Amino acid sequence: MTDEPTTQSEKDVETEKNEQSEDGTDGLGGNPSRRRLLQATGAIGASAALPISVVAATESSSGDDDAAAGFFEKGVDVSLEEVAGGLTAPTSFAVAEEDRDRWFVTDQTGQAYYCEDGELHEFISVKDRIVELGNMYGQFPPEKPGLQYDERGLLGIEFHPDFQENRKFYLHYSGMPDEELPDRWDHYTVLAEYEANEDTDSADPESERLLLHTPHPQMNHNAGPMAFGPDDYLYFPIGDGGGKNDTFYGHVDDWFGLNGGGNGQDVSENIYGSILRLDVDDTEGDKPYGIPDDNPLVGTDGLDEIYAWGFRNPFGISFDSHGNLFQADAGEALFEEVNIVLKGGNYGWNIKEGTHCFDAENHDKPPKKCPDYAPSKTGDGVEPLIDPIVEFPHEYKGEKVGEVVIGGHRYEGDAIPELQDKYVYGAFFKNPKQSKGRLLTASPPDGQQGEVTLEDLEPDFPDDPDVPSEFINPSEDEISKDEMPSDALIDKENKKNEVPRDELWDMAQMNVVENEDGMPDYYVRQFGRDHDGELYVLVNDKLLPKGETGKVLKIVPPDQEETSQETTMTDDEGHSSETESGTETTADN
Template sequence: MSPTTRRRLLESALAGGLVGLTGCSGVSNPASGTTGAPSTGSTPTTATDEDEESGAGRPAPLPESVALERLATGLEAPVDVAFAPDADRRYVVDQPGRILVHESGTLRDEPFLDLGDAVEAGGEKGLLGLALHPGFAGNRRLFVRYSAPVREGTPSSYSHTFVLAEFTATEDGTRAPLEGERTVLEIPQPQPNHNAGSVAFGPDGYLYVGVGDGGGSDDQGEGHVEDWYDPVEGGNGQDVTGNLLGGVLRIDVDGRADGKGYAVPDDNPLVGREGFDEQYAWGLRNPWRLSFDDGDCFVADVGQDEYEEVNLLERGGNYGWNVKEGTHCFEADDCPDETPSDVRGGESLIDPIVEYPHSGDDVSGVSVIGGHVYRGAAIPGLRGRYVFGDLEADGRLFVSTRAEGDGSWSTDVVPLGGDGDDALERLLSFGRDGEGEVYALGRGEDGGGVYRLTPDG
């Protein structure tokens, strides 16, 4: 598929020209002075042998299909959902710029947060991510990631400004007043695509922020810098000194240092070395969604023309873009598997745990949509497995099972039963509640909706 064809597919994926898409092991242990483990809405307890078939300790057989329980419809482009730790309440992010409250079986008329004209939406821009603070039940703090019109400090020729902002919800948890906004971080975005958008608290209490490579194709064009790899000109993914694009950031939102709205953890990999201290990993193209499971962080990174990938995040990891697309050399017949010794001492280009092509049978698609490891009780055959999908859902989800050792995970197709094909014509995101149940978000015949995965039949 050519870059032009793929771009047109993504731009037309949703009504109104909204979302066009994109995608952690080795996460540090809890550090002193952090807020502790995430709330129950973020990280359920890890499965034990009781979650698996008795006897051999093997996972239960995969279900032949799964069904979707409709929770909410009528949204424009639902791209994220967060679960209140202290109430039966869900916060649904709609890309044009609103967060809605779902409780008592319905969406509240009054939005939780309406950013209005503060958000520049369209294509891959908009309100893209939400993370509740680990202490949300007590402090009501939350963090959102959105695209804003060009702000001071962003070149006038650039597309927009990446904004990470903090809000405080009301005591009853139903509203987040606009006047309480605090800007935490701004990043100039040279082009309108490859914005990533996912934000998530890790088990160390720090906030992990996915950042795309700056847009365009090939990791080139305006806003892209020179890097060490000559066969493909330039690239923010392989550079850690020119800007904060093309990786995953890790910051302490409970601290303030150096005039910034956050502090940098002392054990970030570039602290005391050349490069931006905020960077935790790099070599990513468009990490649309990331999620944690018991210390592992899964980063789904959208490819360009041929391959999609899911990675396990490592401290200081280099995931290869734009030297590689997945495990394959990009725009070259041959390419290295590591950086030169004069580039951060030499570092391996880490292969994904999951890769699938843009053409072929079964596991194929156009843009990976990162999911979650299932830890619920409703569908035993999914327990302990990573559930994800593709923007072009085609009546199916993907389920990956951990490999022995450090190899690639096996990936299977699980069909959507019932009217799942009509409900999710375009898959946009996933969520996981405090009980470990997984939710799918996307667009179908009823517009944008939120659905809980349930047994089929």
């Protein structure tokens, strides 16, 4: 990464050890000792006797030697049509099941609006309930004059499947600290239910019913939008607690021996680094929500709310018409990823960053070895660390690719046939020589359109796998004060591994035809989908949530007239031919 700050959505100014603030001062401070953080938990003892075998991190050629083409192939031509403006930093887009033709958008500063007949109207404001943006209440990042980003605020809106009847909807926001917040912690992660007024033109903030009010250690890794699934349960993502490397204060110790800390791998002490699945129409005990009976950890020592785990900062989730749950997980230092999330799935953080091994004390140097499996959280045996369907590096052949992945939607609309069934997502980056974001697509290499299963994601999962004992966190009395048993796993010469393209979906960059480089002129913040399956991208032009540069842009077919004018040619007899989206058609005589 560069020494520039990045985005509300992620990429922690903290992810590079040499990253500095605008005045050049170091803004990271010291990392807690790995030795101090390496402590056994009860779950580790049961796994310590597993047989030894070494699983090397996959290394594969990228298969693309054309430096001019960049990391991504050129994809579908599109245009961007502004449909709303005057926002600060739009964070979430949603539609409700109702008789009205409108869509909703949230602003990071605390307001939610709806757009109807081309006009924006304020729907609700929770500005007085969110943290003061730009004011860091905790101790991460440490004092850093000139800090230019903030990931907190109003981050998500979603409507109850029966909104037409019950007028209920849900907000995700960063709540103000109070005297009950643990010392040095930053804010609360809040999930709240509201009820719209009878005309559904507005909602009273006083109708709030808190579903979650969870302390969050640091200011970052707050996740973003949420989604109702086809089962009418609410899927709510939550980041690993913030800081960096999943090892800062507020992060519990876990089974993996190389890295201290591990909220992403823990399912019994906290909900961080997970996707939750909640029944908002029920309650259970003193919980203001119900637990679906088939949640994967029901009946185990794990927390019943958790649906899947092993995430760093889930930033954008969505379902397609086949019930597949797509989730973008913002990476730490080298790689970004998109996953298809399965019930009970472990997605690897902080053992892995994407498909690559991860070492918290050398986060720009992937270790040469790490396990492909983890001790099962649902019973005896092991579970696979599920690899992503999309992965891209922060840099490729000296050029920035993207510093934060932004989750989107599978395109199932009609306006752009070339996009049909592709997963549309984005990347955010700050580079003066390039644009501020990319619009990207991913397609299954086999053309699969149905439900994705574990067999599709982990086709080589063996019948009797194990976790090599060298990776298991030893108990405290087994640790030599002068030697860390995991040191031998570190390959300090291995600065980065290649992306295994042959194991991933086919990736391409959408071409915004109005711009020479094919990229939007804005920071890509989030995506949205309307009732017709058409897609929108939420953007702005500021790193800090200030000003009124925020916009909602609809992804539309390239302007036919403009395209024709630019590509009109005449043949020897004076007849014209036009090239449209790369296909030549000759006009009738």
